[in-house]
Amino acid sequence: MSTDRERTWQAGPVRVRVTLPPGKQPEPRKAPLTLDRIVDAAMALMKRDGYDRVSMRSLARELDTGPASLYAHVANKDELDQHVVDRISRLLDVPEPDPERWQEQLKQVMRDMRRLYREHPGSARAAMGMIPSMDGGLRAADAMMAIALAGGITPQAAAWFCDICAAFVGAVAYEETVWTTRENSTPAGEGDRPRGRRRAAPGLRGGDGRPVPGPGEIRRGADRGQRGRAVRLRRGDARQRPGGRFGELPLNTPAIRGPGGGRR
Secondary structure (H helix, E strand, O other): OOOOOEEEEEEOOEEEEEEOOOOOOOOOOOOOOOHHHHHHHHHHHHHHHOHHHOOHHHHHHHOOOOHHHHHOOOOOHHHHHHHHHHHHHHHOOOOOOOOOOHHHHHHHHHHHHHHHHHHOOOHHHHHOOOOOOOHHHHHHHHHHHHHHHHOOOOHHHHHHHHHHHHHHHHHHHHHHHHHHHHHHOOOOOOOOOOOOOOOOOOOOEOOOOOEOOOHHHHHHHHHHHHOOOOOOEOOOOOOOOOOOOOOOOOOOOOOEOOOOOOOO
């Protein structure tokens, strides 16, 4: 009669039976280490501890393995970020381009991007300063380009616009996590401060002389952008303008218009 300490297996024609020493139980077999498990664990750590607390060592501890085992699947933290952004991009539902609804489609894609960043804290920080190079990110970028092109936007202006949109939504989502962290870490006795509108820092102005907007204004700017009021496209116009990373597409002018050149 076998007990819970006995193990048997077949080795060719020979049947082997082993009895474990009293008091010892067999250790459960570990699940195989896969790239999906690594990305799942990284996103769970980001959500629980924050992006800055995730390292290859902390991830190895979470998976109950050694860092060397991770390097067989992920070369470094930068590549891990690529996989996280790729996962988020694969969750993004981008519709087939509709020339009659292209503006609303782009705005909905931006809203969905922000929602995914919110659902997976830390992923927006992983996307900062990083150019997606994996299939998910490239698919999402190509799909957004296709929608803009369907609306009659020139390829160069569409490329700039999609780049700006992705950077803007990621920055807004990341800023939200910063403020959430600060709110949750407010020391005792400091939680009764007014929760009114966060305004620009007094006396702080940009190069154009206008006050630098605070976080509240930036978030409202994202909403205005989704309603198509902050940034407009002008079909067939990609005039060279000096200065700035996106000098040919300044954000402080109505440089983007729809088909026919009229404002929307």
